Amino acid sequence: MPDRYAVIGNPVAHSKSPWIHAQFARACALDIEYTRIEAPLDAFSATVDAFRAAAGRGANVTLPFKQEAFIYCASVSERAREARAVNTLVLDRGEPWGDNTDGVGLLRDLESNLRFELRGRRVLLMGAGGAAQAVLPALCAAGPARLIVANRTSDKARTLAARFEGTTGCGYEDLGGDAFDLVVNATSAGLVGELPALPSAQVLFAPGAFAYDMVYGRDTPFLSYARAAGVRASDGAGMLVEQAAESFLVWRGVRPDTRAVLAALRKG
Numbered sequence: 230m231p232d233r234y235a236v237i238g239n240p241v242a243h244s245k246s247p248w249i250h251a252q253f254a255r256a257c258a259l260d261i262e263y264t265r266i267e268a269p270l271d272a273f274s275a276t277v278d279a280f281r282a283a284a285g286r287g288a289n290v291t292l293p294f295k296q297e298a299f300i301y302c303a304s305v306s307e308r309a310r311e312a313r314a315v316n317t318l319v320l321d322r323g324e325p326w327g328d329n330t331d332g333v334g335l336l337r338d339l340e341s342n343l344r345f346e347l348r349g350r351r352v353l354l355m356g357a358g359g360a361a362q363a364v365l366p367a368l369c370a371a372g373p374a375r376l377i378v379a380n381r382t383s384d385k386a387r388t389l390a391a392r393f394e395g396t397t398g399c400g401y402e403d404l405g406g407d408a409f410d411l412v413v414n415a416t417s418a419g420l421v422g423e424l425p426a427l428p429s430a431q432v433l434f435a436p437g438a439f440a441y442d443m444v445y446g447r448d449t450p451f452l453s454y455a456r457a458a459g460v461r462a463s464d465g466a467g468m469l470v471e472q473a474a475e476s477f478l479v480w481r482g483v484r485p486d487t488r489a490v491l492a493a494l495r496k497g
């Protein structure tokens with residue numbers, strides 16, 4: 230019988246994780262079953278309990294359960310503790326243990342795949358929801374010269390930034406004439422075809438800047454805004470694949486090669 234893994238979310242039908250993990254398993258010659266589980270909104274814990282009872286060895290957790298997964302775990306990794314959210318559950322080593330691979334996934338995509346070095350750069354992180362919260366510790370640890378968190382609801386950005394030394398939170402209207410080398414869009418605005426209320430791209434992006442939208446598989450208004458100003462830009466497909474590879478490493482002790490999988494995902 231293959232080892233059982235799953236992605237748990239609501240909704241979850243759109244998730245590419247089963248396909249990505251099937252590619253990893255094939256490349257590593259491992260017999261793995263990876264399915265989608267839609268948990269009722271009020272029954273995340275019961276759903277994970279049932280999966281554990283059915284010999285589930287590990288799971289990815291997606292919207293809206295990452296905070297609940299954090300609470301579910303008996304213990305968590307340092308990076309999950311900093312993010313206060315779990316996207317990777319380990320269920321086959323005693324009590325449930327949680328990790329968060331979103332931050333390292335973003336960093337690996339930026340630095341390894343896209344060749345954008347973060348150290349010493351001026352970075353703007355847009356958003357203060359679960360995704361921003363998950364990647365902020367990794368962005369801080371990468372040693373940027375400056376790290377600003379901006380959000381539509383500015384108080385949420387201030388509260389989030391206050392947890393990380395050297396990080397400032399504000400609203401988009403407070404950005405003024407500041408220029409950035411990297412702007413990461415961790416909002417869900419692109420999913421509804423919207424652009425956060427940013428200043429002019431000519432002002433926001435420093436020469437040679439990079440724009441990154443965590444939303445994947447579509448051209449968002451933010452990507453168009455950046456590209457129209459001649460700025461290099463990427464969607465979040467690489468982050469998706471890299472965070473999955475890190476989960477696979479946590480579960481199986483082997484890091485799968487991501488290049489072919491990312492190329493195939495982009496081809497569609």
Ligand code: NAP
Pocket residue numbers: 292331334355356357358359360361380381382385415416417418420423424425426443444445465466468469470472
């Ligand atoms: P979330 O917790 O619901 O937070 C949503 C964030 O987007 C909030 O900061 C919200 O601002 C902001 N926002 C929503 N609509 C907006 C608009 N029209 N204008 C400006 N700001 C807006 O969601 P999340 O979990 O952080 O996820 C955010 C996005 O990241 C999702 O699209 C998700 O698909 C993507 N993501 C991608 C990956 C990947 O691997 N590539 C991983 C994780 C997440 P307010 O606080 O003001 O409401």
